[in-house]
Amino acid sequence: MESHNSYRNYLLFNFFLVFSLWVSAAVSAELRVAVSIAPLHSLVASVMTGTRQPDLIMRQNVSPHSYQLTPSKARLLSRADLVFWIGADFERALGKIIGALPERVSSTALGAAGCIPPGGGEDLHIWLDPVIAICLVGRIRSSLTRLDADHSGLYRKNARILIRRLKALDQELKARLAPLAGRRYLVFHDAYWYFERRYGLHSAGFFRTVPDRLPGAGRIVKLRRRIATENIECIFTEPGFVPAQMRAIIRETGLKSGILDPLGSGLKPGPDHYFEMMRRLARNLAGCLEGK
Numbered sequence: 001m002e003s004h005n006s007y008r009n010y011l012l013f014n015f016f017l018v019f020s021l022w023v024s025a026a027v028s029a030e031l032r033v034a035v036s037i038a039p040l041h042s043l044v045a046s047v048m049t050g051t052r053q054p055d056l057i058m059r060q061n062v063s064p065h066s067y068q069l070t071p072s073k074a075r076l077l078s079r080a081d082l083v084f085w086i087g088a089d090f091e092r093a094l095g096k097i098i099g100a101l102p103e104r105v106s107s108t109a110l111g112a113a114g115c116i117p118p119g120g121g122e123d124l125h126i127w128l129d130p131v132i133a134i135c136l137v138g139r140i141r142s143s144l145t146r147l148d149a150d151h152s153g154l155y156r157k158n159a160r161i162l163i164r165r166l167k168a169l170d171q172e173l174k175a176r177l178a179p180l181a182g183r184r185y186l187v188f189h190d191a192y193w194y195f196e197r198r199y200g201l202h203s204a205g206f207f208r209t210v211p212d213r214l215p216g217a218g219r220i221v222k223l224r225r226r227i228a229t230e231n232i233e234c235i236f237t238e239p240g241f242v243p244a245q246m247r248a249i250i251r252e253t254g255l256k257s258g259i260l261d262p263l264g265s266g267l268k269p270g271p272d273h274y275f276e277m278m279r280r281l282a283r284n285l286a287g288c289l290e291g292k
Contacts, residue, residue: 030051030052031051031052031081031082031144031147031148031151032052032055032079032080032081032082033048033052033054033055033080033081033082033083033084033144034054034055034056034057034076034077034080034082034083034084035054035055035056035057035083035084035085036057036058036064036083036084036085036086036091036094037056037057037058037060037064037085037086037091037263038056038058038059038060038263038264038267038269038273038277039127039262039263039264039273039274039277040084040085040086040110040127040136041054041056041084041269041270041273042264042269042270042271042272042273042274042275042277043127043133043136043137043140043162043274044084044140044144045269045270045271045273046137046158046161046162046165046271046274047137047140047141047144047155047158047159047162048144048155048158049154049158049271050151050154050158051148051151051154053270054084055076055080056269057069057073057076057077057094058073058091060261060263060264060265060266060267060269061239061240061263061265061266063241064086064090064091064092064093064263065090065091065092065093066092066093067091067093067094068093069093069094069097074097077097077098077101077105078101078102078105080101080105081104081105081106081147082105082106082107082108082143082144082147083098083101083105083106083107083108084107084108084110084140084143085098085107085108085109085110085111086109086110086111086124086126087109087110087111087112087124088109089111089122089124090111090124106143106146106147108139108140108143110126110136110139110140111124111126114135115132115135115136115139116132117132117197119193119197120193120194120197121190121193122190123190123191123192123193123194125191125192125193125194125195125262126194127274128191128192128194128195128198128262128278128281129194129195129197129198130166130167130169130170130173130198130278131166131170131198132194133166133274134163134166134167137159137162137163137166138159140159141155141156141158141159165275169275169278169279170198172279173198173199173278173279173282174198174199176282176283176286177199177200177201177282177285177286178199178200180199180201180285180286180289180290181200181201181202182202183201183233183289184202184203184204184230184231184232184233185203185204185232185233185234185235185236185285185288185289186203186204186205186206186207186223186226186227186232186234186235186236186255187203187205187206187207187235187236187260188206188207188208188236188237188238188241188246188260189206189207189208189238190206190208191260191262192260192262195281199282201285204226204230204232205223205226207219207223207235207243207245207246214243214245215245220245220249223249224249224253227249227253227255228253232255233255233256233288233289234255234256234257234258234288234289235249235250235253235255235256235257235258236257236258236259236260236284236285236288237257237258237259237260238259238260238261238262239259239261239265239266240265256288256291257288258284258285258287258288259284260281260284260285261277261280261281261284262277262281263277264276264277264280267280
């Protein structure tokens with residue numbers, strides 16, 4: 001009996017050993033994807049639902065222009081099969097790093113995806129237009145399918161579902177923001193051209209003209225003059241970026257202030273992040289302009 005039990009245990013051990021190796025191989029064979037910023041990560045995570053979820057490189061409360069890559073995030077990038085980002089003109093700190101990754105690592109710069117309409121100038125916050133986001137989803141799906149044909153059907157299905165959600169979100173935001181057309185406000189930096197273009201909004205200007213650099217005295221004088229002579233109702237800061245100059249303008253002019261956040265600081269990363277971020281953006285804009 002003892003011999004029989006020993007043999008049975010031997011068979012069970014080998015079965016679980018083989019099974020564990022098979023599971024390990026299956027997991028390691030799944031596509032490893034890294035994404036630079038949370039809004040793009042949300043779109044990619046939606047398309048990848050049902051497979052390995054992508055890794056997020058940057059926290060939402062840091063500037064993508066000057067982000068300093070930590071060793072752990074550098075390892076995520078080096079282990080990835082595919083990296084999604086906007087491009088070197090936006091995530092400046094990642095440009096050289098992505099260019100130096102092993103040849104086996106593919107990258108898709110969504111800022112060069114052919115989804116951008118003319119007229120945006122240097123603004124690369126393209127995800128703030130849900131219609132552009134729909135175009136980005138097509139590029140995301142194509143890049144994933146190219147490297148992972150086994151899941152192509154799943155990626156296509158998820159992309160269709162996501163596109164329906166984005167179309168519904170666009171209609172929702174259009175209805176919410178339509179009454180705000182023509183209202184005047186100032187923003188922290190030039191990040192909202194695509195959002196404003198989509199929903200008929202027109203900011204009166206912005207505080208910071210160069211990423212991660214405070215404006216000079218001449219710029220401050222112009223903003224004060226604009227506030228004094230134009231019907232500007234609100235001034236918007238961003239989470240973690242409220243320089244003393246901006247606080248002084250708010251205090252001295254008595255303007256109402258609010259927060260606009262193009263990255264979704266504080267929101268949980270994942271498939272719903274994009275939708276929560278866009279709704280909060282619209283809600284905060286409307287709340288300040290409507291005095292709520």
